[in-house]
Amino acid sequence: MIRNDVAITPELVKEHGLKPDEYERFVNLIGREPTITELGIVSAMWNEHCSYKSSRIHLRGLPTKAPWVIQGPGENAGVIDIGDGLACIFKMESHNHPSFIEPYQGAATGVGGILRDVFTMGARPIASLNFLRFGEPDHPKTPHLVSGVVAGIGGYGNSFGVPTVGGSVGFDKRYNGNILVNAMAVGLARTDEIFYAKATGVGNPIVYLGSKTGRDGIHGATMASAEFDDASEEKRPTVQVGDPFAEKLLLEACLELMKSGAVIAIQDMGAAGLTSSAVEMGAKGNLGIELDLDKVPCREEGMTAYEMMLSESQERMLMVLKPGMEKEAEAIFHKWGLDFAVIGKTTDTLRFVIKHQGEVKADLPIKELGDEAPLYDRPWVESPKQPVIAPNSVKAPMSEAEALLKLVGSPDQSSKRWVWEQYDHLILGNTVQTPGGDAAIVRVEDGPKGLALTTDVTPRYCEADPFEGGKQAVAEAWRNITAVGGLPLAITDNLNFASPERPESMGQFVGCVRGIGEACKALDFPVVSGNVSLYNETNGQGILPTPAIGGVGLLDDVTVNASIAFRQEGEAIILIGATQGWLGQSIYLRDVCGREEGAPPPVDLASEKRNGDFVRQLIRSGQVKTVHDVSDGGIALALAEMAMAGQVGAEITAVPEGLALHAFLFGEDQARYLIAVDEDAAADILYAAGAVGIPAVTLGVTGGDALILPGQQAISVKQLKAAHEAWLPEYMTGKS
Amino acid sequence: MKSAVIVFPGSNREGDVLRALKSAGSQAEKVWHAETELPKGTDLVVLPGGFSYGDYLRCGAIAGRATVMDAVRAHAARGGLVLGICNGFQILCESGLLPGILMRNANLKFICHRQFLRVERNDTAFTRAYSKGQAIDVCVAHGEGNYTADEETLKRLEGEGLVAFRYSDAQGHITADSNRNGSMNAIAGIYSDKLNVLGMMPHPENLIEDLVGGTDGRGLFESLVSSFPKAA
Numbered sequence: 019m020i021r022n023d024v025a026i027t028p029e030l031v032k033e034h035g036l037k038p039d040e041y042e043r044f045v046n047l048i049g050r051e052p053t054i055t056e057l058g059i060v061s062a063m064w065n066e067h068c069s070y071k072s073s074r075i076h077l078r079g080l081p082t083k084a085p086w087v088i089q090g091p092g093e094n095a096g097v098i099d100i101g102d103g104l105a106c107i108f109k110m111e112s113h114n115h116p117s118f119i120e121p122y123q124g125a126a127t128g129v130g131g132i133l134r135d136v137f138t139m140g141a142r143p144i145a146s147l148n149f150l151r152f153g154e155p156d157h158p159k160t161p162h163l164v165s166g167v168v169a170g171i172g173g174y175g176n177s178f179g180v181p182t183v184g185g186s187v188g189f190d191k192r193y194n195g196n197i198l199v200n201a202m203a204v205g206l207a208r209t210d211e212i213f214y215a216k217a218t219g220v221g222n223p224i225v226y227l228g229s230k231t232g233r234d235g236i237h238g239a240t241m242a243s244a245e246f247d248d249a250s251e252e253k254r255p256t257v258q259v260g261d262p263f264a265e266k267l268l269l270e271a272c273l274e275l276m277k278s279g280a281v282i283a284i285q286d287m288g289a290a291g292l293t294s295s296a297v298e299m300g301a302k303g304n305l306g307i308e309l310d311l312d313k314v315p316c317r318e319e320g321m322t323a324y325e326m327m328l329s330e331s332q333e334r335m336l337m338v339l340k341p342g343m344e345k346e347a348e349a350i351f352h353k354w355g356l357d358f359a360v361i362g363k364t365t366d367t368l369r370f371v372i373k374h375q376g377e378v379k380a381d382l383p384i385k386e387l388g389d390e391a392p393l394y395d396r397p398w399v400e401s402p403k404q405p406v407i408a409p410n411s412v413k414a415p416m417s418e419a420e421a422l423l424k425l426v427g428s429p430d431q432s433s434k435r436w437v438w439e440q441y442d443h444l445i446l447g448n449t450v451q452t453p454g455g456d457a458a459i460v461r462v463e464d465g466p467k468g469l470a471l472t473t474d475v476t477p478r479y480c481e482a483d484p485f486e487g488g489k490q491a492v493a494e495a496w497r498n499i500t501a502v503g504g505l506p507l508a509i510t511d512n513l514n515f516a517s518p519e520r521p522e523s524m525g526q527f528v529g530c531v532r533g534i535g536e537a538c539k540a541l542d543f544p545v546v547s548g549n550v551s552l553y554n555e556t557n558g559q560g561i562l563p564t565p566a567i568g569g570v571g572l573l574d575d576v577t578v579n580a581s582i583a584f585r586q587e588g589e590a591i592i593l594i595g596a597t598q599g600w601l602g603q604s605i606y607l608r609d610v611c612g613r614e615e616g617a618p619p620p621v622d623l624a625s626e627k628r629n630g631d632f633v634r635q636l637i638r639s640g641q642v643k644t645v646h647d648v649s650d651g652g653i654a655l656a657l658a659e660m661a662m663a664g665q666v667g668a669e670i671t672a673v674p675e676g677l678a679l680h681a682f683l684f685g686e687d688q689a690r691y692l693i694a695v696d697e698d699a700a701a702d703i704l705y706a707a708g709a710v711g712i713p714a715v716t717l718g719v720t721g722g723d724a725l726i727l728p729g730q731q732a733i734s735v736k737q738l739k740a741a742h743e744a745w746l747p748e749y750m751t752g753k754s
Numbered sequence: 755m756k757s758a759v760i761v762f763p764g765s766n767r768e769g770d771v772l773r774a775l776k777s778a779g780s781q782a783e784k785v786w787h788a789e790t791e792l793p794k795g796t797d798l799v800v801l802p803g804g805f806s807y808g809d810y811l812r813c814g815a816i817a818g819r820a821t822v823m824d825a826v827r828a829h830a831a832r833g834g835l836v837l838g839i840c841n842g843f844q845i846l847c848e849s850g851l852l853p854g855i856l857m858r859n860a861n862l863k864f865i866c867h868r869q870f871l872r873v874e875r876n877d878t879a880f881t882r883a884y885s886k887g888q889a890i891d892v893c894v895a896h897g898e899g900n901y902t903a904d905e906e907t908l909k910r911l912e913g914e915g916l917v918a919f920r921y922s923d924a925q926g927h928i929t930a931d932s933n934r935n936g937s938m939n940a941i942a943g944i945y946s947d948k949l950n951v952l953g954m955m956p957h958p959e960n961l962i963e964d965l966v967g968g969t970d971g972r973g974l975f976e977s978l979v980s981s982f983p984k985a986a
């Protein structure tokens with residue numbers, strides 16, 4: 019019937035990333051050969067990025083509910099209730115492939131996309147975070163990618179005007195051909211002023227807002243759903259270009275329009291642009307959508323329906339307006355200098371109809387486009403279990419003091435100041451804890467509440483044991499929030515994995531997701547939003563399984579918090595949590611001994627909860643102001659970070675019995691915290707811990723200008739800091 | 755005291771400076787860039803930080819020519835007080851209210867960090883709450899803060915005591931390390947001839963509370979408020 023004169027060949031189907039059986043499924047669904055526009059639409063809706071076809075059945079097992087969850091996964095972002103009539107709206111999303119191809123714009127538009135997801139729901143963004151993984155430092159592309167990605171994140175967030183308050187940066191050869199750029203945005207809205215994508219009412223105007231549509235980003239989501247090869251850089255034209263200025267105007271205009279009461283439904287145009295936003299609004303509201311593309315504001319002449327439906331031009335929104343309020347809405351958008359056009363209407367036909375230049379270019383069943391997307395239960399194999407490495411079997415190749423000095427200046431453990439100084443982390447004047455601690459803290463409006471924010475995962479644990487690694491990622495986010503005094507409330511997850519078509523990497527995905535689910539349940543820390551990024555591999559080499567967790571916690575009184583810095587001399591340093599000296603998959607084993615092996619530390623979720631709740635209570639009752647969670651690099655690295663942050667040294671006198679000193683100092687046993695308190699309080703805390711069966715032991719005392727490990731040469735705090743601060747700036751200027 | 759904070763498309767620290775002004779005791783309201791007049795009784799005009807018009811042309815170049823800037827120039831010509839912070843300083847330079855220009859930072863990167871400033875004089879409406887030579891702990895957040903002017907201008911600024919703040923260390927010493935954006939003579943802020951217009955790159959408005967880093971920025975806003983008799 020409607021053909022619009024392009025014959026759909028098997029080659030064309032393949033170019034659109036559809037498998038032959040998927041195409042057949044689509045033809046059966048619509049009962050005829052599709053038009054080229056329809057083929058484009060279905061390729062956008064049914065790719066992995068938009069349809070979650072390989073991941074959906076596994077994601078169902080994640081806990082998504084709690085009394086404080088207002089909106090779980092399935093909307094633009096997750097929403098939680100933080101009291102006082104306020105909601106925190108947040109999500110994390112990947113922009114891995116675009117950032118590898120064009121680091122500045124790829125990262126910038128990643129930030130733009132996630133900010134839009136948050137303000138689409140009516141929230142004003144108050145903080146941004148990120149999670150970055152690059153290839154090994156020696157790889158020739160790495161410095162270029164670091165430089166471009168960091169500049170892109172800063173370039174967008176700084177101009178938009180949101181503080182970038184936290185994140186994670188790491189290096190590994192497994193990301194050489196496929197870096198990870200995950201951006202998280204956090205916003206605030208009133209609980210009774212949250213906006214959703216669901217359209218209502220027949221015949222209501224559909225309005226296009228924001229920047230004009232160009233030919234950029236066509237097939238971006240399809241590109242993001244395929245593996246890379248050597249020719250991938252030829253895909254540069256599929257990367258969009260960001261305009262943070264337009265986004266800032268869009269934010270202000272949208273929030274102003276939402277206040278006016280004119281908005282019924284709103285959806286940002288992200289991946290797959292106009293297609294995905296329009297289908298989503300209609301399908302969620304059980305309505306058809308009819309669009310007249312002649313009305314779409316275009317940046318270029320002669321754009322076809324196909325191009326308009328697949329463009330991923332940035333800074334655009336689609337809304338369903340209350341009829342009769344078009345004029346008022348238009349005035350607001352024109353005040354902000356943005357395009358405003360009524361481009362269609364809701365219908366009762368449940369069809370997605372696209373008209374352009376007097377022709378029907380597409381006429382598809384709207385619900386089926388989403389609901390009937392392929393769903394795969396892909397074959398997967400469990401990752402082989404790694405042997406447990408006995409702590410005392412690992413020989414120390416150097417002294418503990420030398421090892422610590424080496425680690426503080428290593429690529430992964432060195433200071434990331436060079437990165438976060440390129441991000442405006444102080445704008446809005448609410449940043450209570452800046453980057454470099456366990457979790458960032460931002461005050462909520464004028465207080466008294468605050469939010470604790472963090473992004474975490476330990477990919478080497480996830481590869482060695484996906485289930486334990488998944489648990490650990492959640493536990494670490496929970497622990498980081500706890501360590502600043504926050505009550506962990508919910509997470510967003512950004513699941514970065516290799517090809518789901520290989521059973522090994524699918525097995526990693528399944529294992530990690532199960533681990534995440536288990537930890538979320540045990541810690542009362544539900545998943546409220548997230549993103550799945552598969553096919554992260556180049557020439558068959560997959561990335562480390564990297565399910566990044568973005569955690570949000572609440573401080574009832576933001577002035578009562580803890581930080582990692584030693585505050586004064588003469589304080590007792592207490593270790594909370596049990597130590598076995600777990601060296602398998604530790605940083606010590608990898609970076610000091612050159613061995614990447616063994617089972618990762620197991621996560622006992624009951625101990626996590628008990629120890630964490632105990633520490634949080636100490637902070638909230640005002641007894642403790644110095645806390646650091648113990649993670650990568652174990653006790654030794656945590657002590658060094660506390661000393662550097664406070665410019666106060668420490669002497670450690672506790673020597674473990676029957677355990678090698680290096681295993682004691684560098685082991686990565688979970689559920690542990692270091693705290694520093696005055697001597698009187700220390701006795702009370704040790705007693706209180708003992709009374710409830712929580713392991714707690716005094717390690718030593720703060721003071722002096724050096725860190726002294728048992729039986730070791732003193733390392734001055736100055737020397738630690740010099741090593742810690744030097745690596746990244748020297749690397750980026752080609753000096754290391 | 756009554757303050758008008760001008761909002762251009764792309765301004766983003768208007769809320770921060772409004773909060774600082776109000777907490778120091780000023781009335782303060784936002785004024786849209788398309789206005790032709792300032793609110794009646796405006797004592798102080800503030801051009802806030804941000805990326806006006808995206809800063810896609812030279813920073814501040816378009817905002818410097820915005821409709822409202824005629825009113826701001828007239829206010830300054832009458833001797834009214836004008837404060838430009840960060841992008842506001844760039845706009846003041848572009849609008850002809852202050853000499854010189856802000857170039858890309860010496861390292862060609864945006865930098866955001868805590869920064870000490872030495873207060874060069876404390877006999878102006880902006881700095882009377884500080885002491886001369888005091889090092890105040892505020893912050894910077896900019897990509898183009900490298901103050902640059904021709905030799906003659908620089909000589910005049912120095913000769914007439916029009917340098918307001920210099921980048922310094924915690925003791926008030928001017929060192930190469932403390933001048934990270936590479937500004938000439940470590941200049942962080944300058945006055946107009948009549949000392950009624952101040953442009954500065956650093957952000958005193960973000961350092962007004964102990965909870966968020968310190969209170970050294972308060973002095974600037976308290977100085978301004980104390981320059982005006984309290985309304986009855």
